[in-house]
Amino acid sequence: MQTNSYCTFRVGSIYLGVEVHRVQEVIRAQKMTRIPGSQEVVRGLMNLRGQIVTALDMRRRLNLGSAEGSEPLMNVVVRTPDGPVSLLVNEIGDVLVVDGDQFEPPPETLQGIHRELISGSYKLDGRLLLVLNLDVAIRLAA
């Protein structure tokens, strides 16, 4: 039986996971330099031990709006072919080991941006873990 490890986090009310080997590290809120003129999703640049990392606001990326006081602050730094990118999320969860046969692709009724961003879900006890399609999530339309 195939098992996969996921680094889990919460964005708004959604419980998401990213394959753990894509995650470089998880860090607290960092000082951010905003980039005037950039897309809304791009929250800014931060200094990660001498490396400049772009931070993407997952709440805005998932079109969840930005209610007051719900700004995501935790950084999930993921590896990409073009260097690390930080995903700003609300809360960090555990690293979960899930069974491969618990996976199910998204239903047809899931439409719009979420259909591209979410590649499926794992049926856990009492809740669903949505798998974030990282490569799509970090690619922004020009």
Add this chain to the structure above:
Amino acid sequence: MWDSDALSLASAPSEQRSGVRQRREVRHSRAGGNPVSNVLGSRLRGNDGSTQVVHVTNHQAFGKSDDGLGNYCRLNPNNSYLLVKRGNTGKRNGARKHQTVSITGRLPALLIGSAWVISCRRVQRKAIPVEMLDDIVKEFLVESYENLDQLDRDLMALEDRPDDRDRLSSIFRTIHTIKGTSGFLAFPKLEHITHVGENLLVLLRDGALRLNAEITSALLAMVDAVRSILSNIEGVGGEGEEAYEDLVTRLERLKNGESASAPSVEIEVEQVVRELSAEVSAAVEAGSKPKKAAKGGRKKKAAGEPLTEAISAFAETLAATSPTQETSAEVCEIRPPQGAAAPAQKAEKADKNQDSGDGGDRAGSVTDSSVRIDVHLLDKLMNLVGELVLARNQILQYSQNIEDAAMVAASQRLNLITTELQEGVMKTRMQPIRNAWSKLPRVVRDLSISCGKQIQVKMDGAETELDKTILEAIKDPLTHIVRNSVDHGIEPPQVRVQNGKPAEGTLWLRAYHEGGQVNIEIADDGGGINVNRVREKAIEKGMVSAEQAAAMSDREAIQLILLPGFSTAPKVTNVSGRGVGMDVVKTNVEKIGGTLDIHSTMGQGTTLRIKIPLTLAIVPALVVTCDNDRYCIPQVSLLELVRLEGDRASHDIELMHSVPVYRLRGQLLPLVYLDEELGLRHRRTQEERQSADIVNIVVLSAEDRQFGLVVDHINDTQEIVVKPLGQHIKGIATYAGSTIMGDGTVSLILDVIGIAQQSHVLSQHGTRSLIDSSEGRNEQSRVGDSWLIVDPQDGTRAAIQLSTVARLEEVRTDAIEKTGRQQVVQYRGQIMPLVSLNDFGQVEPNEHGSISLVVYNDGTRNVGVAVGRIVDIVSQSDSQFEKSEGDTRIIAGRVTRVVNLAQVAMNA
């Protein structure tokens, strides 16, 4: 820890080595799971009793290529090379990084890695794994390309001084090396061509033949052939289809002295031919079957006179059968030439040097003291130093708030060491511009011959050093400019003589440092640019209107040739005239932060000047604040800073229609508000613009234009490490990169040209559509006639011509140090002496504890002239001076001493 059993097959008897070419394959065996360590510098013993020290930079696992890690060793018995390929055990970014280490020494040179013992086994040639061969070939290619470049230079130099034996020997050695290695690596064509060339070179070196243009051309053609074979090897792995028989024939003929310039040899051979063989003379008479005569000679195909062909073939037969014959290459090689014993011995010595593996053909001292380093390693070092600079900046910033003297001292030391390290690493990346120039004489030679012109190339300042990346970037533009000069610039000899010039034209290449930048000039003494024709062409092509063209000064009109699609050449040649070119040159130069300038005088020649920064990785920048965020502006684009306070802030900013402008010394400067441009706030209303208390204007130049960028605060200048932007923000035109500031926060680097385009200071598409005539003219008149008025605080006033001022700086008094009696400050990594403008000779600080300096650069060093207080900048031409007496004038109503900075600087 040395497993001698595993070595049993390692050593070959030395006599075998020189004879049969053989290859060994290095195999490894586990040393019983017992890690063998610390072989660095160990004395290794082979079973023939010889010992030697092997130095390995890193003792990682070595083994055969199939150990799964990509590690293996390779012994090259021919010239005692040991090549070790080391693969990283881990994969990084998906790509495995390999490195090749070459170790030279006598056989058996074997290595033990941390976990492997390596043994040798003699194998057949074919048994070499492909990837192993690749590595050796790669090494060979790198070395050969370098040597070929040197060869081009040497041959060109030799044409001027055909008797330069040292140079001939050097050329000979280079070819010899390529021949040797290509034989070893089984590239028969390459070996054959270089062999023939070598034979010719032997005669030249020994004085049996004298170099002439014909021979030079043939040798250059050989170099080209070698180069194209090498590029074939590099590209497709084989030598390619072409047989180069023509070239071989040509070289052999020249070797046999069959050229107009060496008739005596020809006659001699002819006589020999007549006397010796009836069969041969029959063939000569018949002229149809020369091959028969050439039993021992090489096959010939090239069309030519049957007679000469037969002779050359026969001469070769003779050479092959009678070793005492004059033209035999082998004999010449062995016998020391008369009257030239010393150079020959030297050459032999150098040959030995080369065999022992230094791979270079330059003087021993140079090769002994230099090491070849992977550029990636240097890049990595450079990055690390960049990080160190950032860390240093952070520590310096923290240490300012700390009382602990030891901490402060330590951080000061860190500061100094980092600066020195930064300079050192920068230097490793520096290469003399000669590397980019070396190809140009060849280009000029070939081109001038095909154009029927006579041109000599003169180089000045070839030692001037530039960052490697920049050097690479200017290679193509330089070639283009030089081709242009040869094709359009310099006239044919007849025309030149008619115009009273020497028939031979001259092309100058000059390079020198100036104010942290490198200037490269390409000048010719040709016909110059016909400005009126440029105007006509531009009108004809619809680039400017007739009125615009007429309004342009000559200097501005010349810049039109930098527009895309422009060419004045009456006909399109294969060299130039297609109308692509100068704009590409300009774009390429600007891409690396440089500028391009053209001066031309009808009938006297054209000069192109390229100004480029020394390096791109670490640049000085001005830090400004806008809406509580800091931004960096590269100082290359910075012209000056203007601060308007109180009344001036509200009155001096005027509106032209709705566009804010500022009168900078009588010239209208368009103003761009940074916060508006970045979309941080709405456009200001007229009232808002004129109600500001303080306005900080950063005067910037973007391409040919100037504009004022209005920012909230001007903070500081700082050396910043440029980091590229990530994919998500790459597309935004206003930023050129990012950097990390002293306190660890990230700052964006502004792209001045991008901002100028976005704010329509520059038109966005076809950026260089037109040169604003009025502005250009003002700029021209401004520089020479502007005076910096200073108050030396001894009751007098002094004026300094602004064009002689390199920079204005403010330094804190605690930054002033002393060497002997001389006061100095550290300035841009150098020690800058200070002199005072006032009579007391001492530098007095102002009320803020700092000193205003006027920095003067005399081309080699900076001198800081302490000027007390800077009062103003006035624009006044010589004729406008109210009264002049000696060096005292009345400027702006006050008696003012005119100071010559160069004289003052001499006191420092």
